[in-house]
Amino acid sequence: MDTSSPSVFVNGALLRRFVGQKVRTVIQVMGSDMGSVVGKSTDDLQIFVRGSPPPSLTTYLEVIGIADSENSIRAEVWTNFGDSFDALNYNELCKLANGEFKHLFI
Amino acid sequence: MENSVTQDGIATVLSNQSLDSSSVRPEIVVQIVDLKAVVNRYTFNANDGKMKIKATLPATLTSDIISGKIQNLGLIRLLAYTVNEIPGKSEEKYMLVTKCEAVAPALDSEIKSESKASTGITLKPKQEFVAKSASQIINEQRGNAAPAARMAMTRRVHPLVSLNPYQGSWTIKVRVTNKGVMRTYKNARGEGCVFNVELTDEEGTQIQATMFNAAAQKFYDIFQTGKVYYISRGSLKLANKQFKTVQNDYELTLSENSEVEEARNEEMFVPEIKFNFVPIDELGAYVNQKELIDVIGVVQSVSPTMSIRRRNDNEMIPKRDITLADESKKTVVVSLWNDLATGLGQELLDMADQHPVIAIKSLKVGDFQGVSLSTISRSNVVINPDSPEATKLKSWYDSEGKETSMSAIGSGMSPSANNGSRSMYADRVCLSHFTSNPSLGEDKPVFFSTRAYISFIKPDQTMWYRACKTCNKKVTEAMDSGYWCEGCQKKDEECSLRYIMAVKVSDSTGETWFSAFNDEAEKIIGCSADELNQLKSEEGEVNEFQTKLKEATWSAHLFRVSVSQQEYNSEKRQRITVKGVSPIDFAAETRLLLQDISKNKTSQ
Numbered sequence: 001m002d003t004s005s006p007s008v009f010v011n012g013a014l015l016r017r018f019v020g021q022k023v024r025t026v027i028q029v030m031g032s033d034m035g036s037v038v039g040k041s042t043d044d045l046q047i048f049v050r051g052s053p054p055p056s057l058t059t060y061l062e063v064i065g066i067a068d069s070e071n072s073i074r075a076e077v078w079t080n081f082g083d084s085f086d087a088l089n090y091n092e093l094c095k096l097a098n099g100e101f102k103h104l105f106i
Numbered sequence: 107m108e109n110s111v112t113q114d115g116i117a118t119v120l121s122n123q124s125l126d127s128s129s130v131r132p133e134i135v136v137q138i139v140d141l142k143a144v145v146n147r148y149t150f151n152a153n154d155g156k157m158k159i160k161a162t163l164p165a166t167l168t169s170d171i172i173s174g175k176i177q178n179l180g181l182i183r184l185l186a187y188t189v190n191e192i193p194g195k196s197e198e199k200y201m202l203v204t205k206c207e208a209v210a211p212a213l214d215s216e217i218k219s220e221s222k223a224s225t226g227i228t229l230k231p232k233q234e235f236v237a238k239s240a241s242q243i244i245n246e247q248r249g250n251a252a253p254a255a256r257m258a259m260t261r262r263v264h265p266l267v268s269l270n271p272y273q274g275s276w277t278i279k280v281r282v283t284n285k286g287v288m289r290t291y292k293n294a295r296g297e298g299c300v301f302n303v304e305l306t307d308e309e310g311t312q313i314q315a316t317m318f319n320a321a322a323q324k325f326y327d328i329f330q331t332g333k334v335y336y337i338s339r340g341s342l343k344l345a346n347k348q349f350k351t352v353q354n355d356y357e358l359t360l361s362e363n364s365e366v367e368e369a370r371n372e373e374m375f376v377p378e379i380k381f382n383f384v385p386i387d388e389l390g391a392y393v394n395q396k397e398l399i400d401v402i403g404v405v406q407s408v409s410p411t412m413s414i415r416r417r418n419d420n421e422m423i424p425k426r427d428i429t430l431a432d433e434s435k436k437t438v439v440v441s442l443w444n445d446l447a448t449g450l451g452q453e454l455l456d457m458a459d460q461h462p463v464i465a466i467k468s469l470k471v472g473d474f475q476g477v478s479l480s481t482i483s484r485s486n487v488v489i490n491p492d493s494p495e496a497t498k499l500k501s502w503y504d505s506e507g508k509e510t511s512m513s514a515i516g517s518g519m520s521p522s523a524n525n526g527s528r529s530m531y532a533d534r535v536c537l538s539h540f541t542s543n544p545s546l547g548e549d550k551p552v553f554f555s556t557r558a559y560i561s562f563i564k565p566d567q568t569m570w571y572r573a574c575k576t577c578n579k580k581v582t583e584a585m586d587s588g589y590w591c592e593g594c595q596k597k598d599e600e601c602s603l604r605y606i607m608a609v610k611v612s613d614s615t616g617e618t619w620f621s622a623f624n625d626e627a628e629k630i631i632g633c634s635a636d637e638l639n640q641l642k643s644e645e646g647e648v649n650e651f652q653t654k655l656k657e658a659t660w661s662a663h664l665f666r667v668s669v670s671q672q673e674y675n676s677e678k679r680q681r682i683t684v685k686g687v688s689p690i691d692f693a694a695e696t697r698l699l700l701q702d703i704s705k706n707k708t709s710q
């Protein structure tokens with residue numbers, strides 16, 4: 001595992017803590033064009049993802065990249081997460097990974 | 107009736123800083139503008155077209171405002187008032203109106219000095235001003251007033267939020283959103299019966315109404331959950347916080363003389379009971395949790411009533427089981443208790459062949475038969491609810507549901523175990539629970555659920571036996587040809603192979619051996635024993651038999667197991683038998699883990 005460049009699990013609200021840093025999140029895709037995707041975070045906030053998304057997107061999408069503002073990410077890695085995904089669980093994971101179990105995460 | 111304000115009325119008010127009803131008073135008619143409810147009274151600006159002054163109305167006039175007698179933009183004649191200074195703002199004054207009378211209902215607009223300038227203009231009231239008392243409303247309903255006329259009258263209905271113990275007559279229009287059971291009581295003053303209902307009005311305000319003895323007898327059959335009623339002549343008192351189930355400072359007591367009339371055929375909106383339905387196939391996650399759930403389903407069957415002896419007080423209570431199905435193609439048994447079993451349950455039995463849709467609010471999810479539902483005292487049942495969910499469900503059932511084969515949500519976990527059939531989400535343990543408790547299952551077999559990986563399947567074990575195709579019992583090779591079944595006392599040319607195998611399982615806490623019989627082993631291996639035997643006999647470059655076993659290894663399952671003690675050479679040994687195998691629902695498992703994490707956090 002590459003630990004040289006860790007990415008933090010974030011939801012919409014946590015994103016603002018990591019502006020300028022590498023993050024990973026899963027969004028529900030609301031819309032997309034050539035250079036960006038607009039999605040809903042697992043805590044129901046709007047997130048803009050810039051970069052070059054894959055040509056076809058599933059309902060849920062994982063992106064890894066640099067948080068360039070409190071509601072946008074410049075993505076380097078795009079992964080389709082399919083059409084059924086438990087957003088609630090993911091959101092809890094984000095909270096735990098940034099809360100008291102932070103030490104368990106890179 | 108002159109629909110106009112008194113010219114320079116406010117100036118008159120300011121020059122006569124106090125007026126009481128006994129004094130010779132000037133005629134002052136003002137317009138009410140900016141009417142606002144503030145805590146328990148109303149404030150407004152008194153307007154004469156030229157000037158305005160802040161004013162308050164006494165609480166005694168609240169009912170006139172609620173009934174529409176006094177309206178914003180309407181006109182009132184001042185009969186008694188005092189003018190005071192606003193503390194700290196000596197230049198600003200306000201008028202405390204203690205007595206007034208309505209002159210005209212709401213005008214089209216606020217009277218402005220322009221319109222006042224051209225004298226003689228009288229503004230037309232928006233609607234005819236007919237104040238009706240609550241009893242008049244009720245009387246007109248009795249007289250079978252047309253629905254349209256009734257709609258017009260609903261304007262006079264009091265919102266629940268406005269009711270207080272100090273007001274005179276009122277009429278409320280409410281939906282029964284919960285109906286309690288009739289209870290009997292015995293106290294120092296004697297014995298009797300009582301029941302209560304939760305009422306919800308158009309604005310969503312709720313109040314509890316209680317009826318004792320004669321009133322309870324009179325209204326018990328009249329009040330039906332989900333129906334809308336006009337109610338008047340009840341008394342209000344402060345709610346007993348200890349017993350209150352709705353958010354209201356007051357509660358209502360209805361007597362024999364209270365008026366209760368169903369509002370039939372009215373398009374008036376009164377909020378329905380708010381449901382939050384859980385699909386039947388997702389009930390597993392709620393087993394034995396504190397959380398109550400709501401369910402909607404098509405009635406598949408209704409049992410007769412049974413009498414069950416309650417454990418804590420030995421009282422016999424009626425119970426009736428109904429089976430519901432939904433679009434998840436799963437069924438679940440709901441136990442109705444007490445009055446729901448006898449009253450509503452009978453109604454359901456009578457209409458069972460029509461397969462009504464029912465919605466139930468507030469059910470407990472238990473682990474009887476894997477997953478089952480049970481009503482509690484505040485459960486709410488609505489037959490054929492008028493909702494989009496119900497319509498959708500009914501049309502699904504009529505078009506395909508009734509032809510579809512359904513399975514019980516609790517089954518599939520352990521078809522053979524009678525007392526072990528509990529939910530995969532209940533009594534979850536790790537493998538260390540078995541290995542660290544060697545005497546587990548000493549008295550009688552005990553059951554658990556566990557999530558584990560198959561870590562090893564010994565390829566050279568005896569994995570199957572020859573079984574009778576009729577009764578699945580072991581058969582022996584007959585002398586000439588075919589197989590002899592001792593159970594059936596019959597010879598058959600063919601037999602089938604059935605699994606009986608040992609598998610090693612592992613999780614993060616340890617490893618142990620499970621015994622698996624045919625149906626469960628088939629799920630673990632992924633093919634029947636006959637098929638596996640076929641692969642074994644095929645000699646080839648790749649050994650498909652080995653591959654099959656390898657594929658089955660390191661896959662995780664949810665297991666339902668029984669733990670018992672068996673004697674081997676006069677030594678007791680633990681035996682763990684697989685009673686059910688299900689694939690892992692990762693989202694559900696994650697929820698379970700999150701629950702565990704938060705449990706651990708709170709217990710620390």
Ligand SMILES: [Zn+2]
Nearest residue numbers: 574577591594
């Ligand atoms: Zn047989």
